[in-house]
Amino acid sequence: MEPYKIQIIESIIAWSIFLISKLTLRYFVKLKILNSYFKNTEKNDILKLLNLLLVVIFVVIIVVIWSVKQENVLVVTSSLLTVFGVALFAEMSILSNITACLILFFQHPIKVGDTIAVTHEGKEIQGELTDITYFFVFIKTLNKGTLTIPNALLLKSSFLVIEKPLK
Template sequence: MILVYRDEILLTVIIVVLLFFVLLITKQVIKKFSVLRAINPNRRKLIRNLSYLFHYLIAGIALVVVWGVKFEEFSVFISSILAVIGVAFFAQWSILSNLTASIILFFSHPVRIGDRIRVLDKDFDWTGEVKDITGFYLFMITDTGENITLPTSLVIQKGIQIMNKLPEEQIHDKEEV
């Protein structure tokens, strides 16, 4: 019985071992990147988990192909799953956009926890310190003491001015010059 599925078992073992090494490398790369850019460990964990999910999905698809699921059956299964996921994401579009924005903030946006920022918006004057950035929200305390929670998708859409100094320090620096 085992000899009949020898090739499939061998390929499955190869995929699992390869997945293990890819996950180790991914973990090290994300850790090195986040230490280099001084990124919060909670944000690092979020990005690592999202990348793991992506790797597990790819490995699952590879296993389905190795074990010989017919293409027609596989395509019907995938299209059914994608239809359900599509409806769920359409109903919760903001969740998907916030997760995507969080990934973009992690890798390429210069805003860091502890930075003083100003959100450039014509209706509101939000200036304060970034306290935390999660998968869905950026938390900041304004100069007036208000706790503001901004969706990460809004942070990507709005202009952000990074100030990095308290107002008193900025006035003091101008006097010295």
């Protein structure tokens, strides 16, 4: 048992950091929900995505702690990060839409219920933003149709948030 004492202590520390990170992220996401008009389902989706990312990081750290050859772990990790990096920001990939969902959630000034006018390929489309999912935003247009736009495409397009008149 003695030779594994350091690995056990390091694993406990890694687990503690994982739990603290998870609770901290949950707090900040709940705070973001309170300060915006996002729905509870969006909060749960974002939390699932962030938890998945934390679990992947935790597994990599545990593998390193338990003496898998560091050269092998570094090669695999750097290769995966490169592939994910390209996939996260490649045009119209699934992962780029998920990344765009996170950006829309945390950093963008639009929220569910806003009336927006999106300009894409020279055409302006106006409507109410009704939902933001992992892959698409849904806009109820003036003619009562629903337009779906991939999240990554919305981030690349220019749009205007139309202020509602004060009552």
